[in-house]
Amino acid sequence: MILYRLSDIQKVYLRRSVLDIASLEIEAGKVYALLGPNGAGKTTLLNILAFLDAPSCGDVSFRSQTVRYTEAALQELRKKVVMVDQHPIMFTTSVYKNVEFGLKIRGVPKIERERMVEESLDRVGMRSFISAPAHRLSGGETQRVALARALALSPEVFLCDEPTSGIDAENREVVVDVLRQINREKQISLIFTTHDRAQASALTSRILVLEGGRLTATAYENVFTGVIEKHDDALHRFRIRNGLSIEVPKNEIEKQAGSSKIYLDPAGLKMTPFIKGRQPANTIKATVISTAVENDYVRVVVDAGVSLTALLPAAEYREKRIIAGDTVQLIAPPESIHLI
Amino acid sequence: MDLLIDSLVSAFFLVVSMDPEMLAIVGVSLKVSFGSTLIAALIGIPAGFAVSFKEFSGKRIVVTVLNTLLALPTVVIGLMVYAFISRRGILGIFDLLYTQKAIIIGQVILIVPVVTVFTLAAISRIDERYRKTAATLGANRLQTAWVVFREARFGIMAAVIAAYGRVISEVGISMMLGGNIKGFTRTMTTAMALEYDKGAFTLAVALGMILLGFSFGMNLLFHYFQGRTRI
Structure with missing residues (x-):
């Protein structure tokens, strides 16, 4: 099943086109890697797919429905799609409250919330940090809690911007494992950006290469x-x-x-x-x-x-x-x- | 020099003895300042949020005007409000002149720009990723604004404290709109001005000491909250 269908998408910043995609289809339940150098438009595309940003022109459809860029429509869509930033930020409260945030917004009952928060933190190996102040965690720990915060919501689509950039080897291993698991076990569609061709290949064979805002046939190496x-x-x-x-x-x-x-x-x-x-x-x-x-x-x-x-x-x-x-x-x- | 030392000693004993007249004046000051700060916070904080969150043409002009209003002299506000609430003014029928409400109206006008501008500054210091994170986790605009408010809470608290500090020490509005009526609209600053005119320094110095004590306390709070924003 086609999850996203993008046609003639353009994003223009200060009169400069930073993203220009004639056509792109993304299938449900698969893993996609967006590969490309800095400034290639990877994050811009991810923001559009996360419904956090609107293209300057062109059409985006999600599950065969054309996306309407009204606040109400976008908010509904955002409940199905979660994005984890390259450098995630934690609310200045406990790890528990951070992971609970999205569940509370969705009106999940308290007992259920507690179970889901604990489960998600378990999955990323951060259960012991449940009461810790989230904004004082290290980079790798923050990345793992950010994954748990998104995972708790059981989204249809999981978008990750450079999920392993700037974190140590141990945390990187955990993050890659979690990403692999959520796709295999829960059939969550995963789209992530990376510079690292090897990491992209390790997680998926579906690699989209962006260069200068356009999808290219080259493999972003050689x-x-x-x-x-x-x-x-x-x-x-x-x-x-x-x-x-x-x-x-x-x-x-x-x-x-x-x-x-x-x-x-x-x-x-x-x-x-x-x-x-x-x-x-x-x-x-x-x-x-x-x-x-x-x-x-x-x-x-x-x-x-x-x-x-x-x-x-x-x-x-x-x-x-x-x-x-x-x-x-x-x-x-x-x-x-x-x-x- | 003797005058200062004598006044200080007498004032100290006045403060320690909890003089009823002095306490009444302090009570009016606190009540009026608290009322005006509360109302200004209810107006200024949402206004700061609105200016920060909304993109509209002329936003820069609005911010410039707000910054200019920070320097609005109290006597100008006093004159302006007087024109509205005096018997001949369009709000004359409400009989507001020389009441605590009149002082509150003037002080609210004085500090709404303070609260708004400081709130705006506090929000603009908040990392853009908070909004983005809240949105991607499914928050609507109001919930996103609440997230930003929580993150900017210490900065906003500092804005309110700064505004309170401004009104408790102002004299122009209290004098022009309150009329310095004993036991009713006499505030610490107007009482001090009157006592000075009479050449009776003891009460003036005592009130000055209390006012300084309050200002010191406010500044301690202000710096405490400002410090917390750097977490």
């Missing part, structure tokens, strides 16, 4: 800025700022002559252990930094002066026996190179 250098009519090379140089296929030059960005499709890159001798075009010597399993693929991050990612089929990865620390050669075939 995108580099630089300049195109013309060697002769047949040979153009793209020089990435740190010196790495990639030969660009002719058809890409014809399509995007003035481009200053290159994208190397991680799924298109080939990787083999390093072999000395004559190399094919666009072979890059690199050191493996990390590997992570991602469904039927293994994401291999290498250092080649810049950080590059290759997505290898799991079987191919096993066969090539690549481990972190290995020196490898990365080959970028013409079909994996795109000027953007």
Whole structure:
């Protein structure tokens, strides 16, 4: 079932378009990651999905109903959707009262409220803080209580803005676990923003990439800025700022002559252990930094002066026996190179 | 120097002996100041919220006017209200002139801008995320405003205390609209002015000591609440 349907959405701030989405559908019960650099429009989109902000133009429908931007209609919708901020703020009262807030507004009886507050705090491992002053908690604890505060309301949609940014590893683990659980156990739709491609991949395969306010087909990795250098009519090379140089296929030059960005499709890159001798075009010597399993693929991050990612089929990865620390050669075939 | 020391000693004994006349004056002052502060808070706090929450054209002008009204001289208010409530004024039929109600009306006009501007400042210091959090948790506008009020409560309390401090020490309005009638509209400040005119310093100094004591207490409270806002 389609939960959200956005068409021709634009958000304009000070005459500048910060979000411009022609069409987007979000399915119910799924997990979506919104990936993109700072200023890409992730939070703006999340605010629109949370009904906290209205688009400057375009239509949003929620469960097939067109959203009317009146205070009464929005307030009804907000009872189904909860957003947790990147840096959540606690009301200057106890943890209990913070988590109880939304339940009280919904007219939940006191005994029921107590049970739900305790349950939600249990889920995030913060039950022992129930009487603590909420505004004095650490960043990670605040994030966990904010999750509990939202969870207590059993929303249909859970929106999280950078849920793990700026918190320590232990708290990050708890937060990611909770997010995973609420989707699996309660079938709550989850939409979160992140910079972290690995985190996005760990939680979902549905990744939406925003760049400059637009949804893009690229995967928000292996995108580099630089300049195109013309060697002769047949040979153009793209020089990435740190010196790495990639030969660009002719058809890409014809399509995007003035481009200053290159994208190397991680799924298109080939990787083999390093072999000395004559190399094919666009072979890059690199050191493996990390590997992570991602469904039927293994994401291999290498250092080649810049950080590059290759997505290898799991079987191919096993066969090539690549481990972190290995020196490898990365080959970028013409079909994996795109000027953007 | 002898005059000051003699007056201080006599005033001290007057205060300690709980002189009935002095107590009556203090009672009127407290009653009138408390009444005007209460009414001004009931007007000024919602007004501060309205100006802060609503986006409307001319908002800057409203804030500038409110800031200007902070410096409104008490005698100007006294004259203005007098024009309305004197026998020849349009509110003359209510017989308000030289009553405690008249003083309260004038003092309310004096401190509504104080409460409004300080409330506005207290709310504007509150993190925008409180409103956003309340809204996403399902709060309506009134409930969101209540959340903001709770967070700004110490700042708003400081606004009310500042307003109380302003009215208890003012003399122009009390004198012009109250008429300094003994036992009825004689406040600490008007009594002090009268005693000074008579050259009788003892009661004036005693009242001054009490007034200073009140001001000190008010300032202690003010700083206590202001300090709490920084939590």
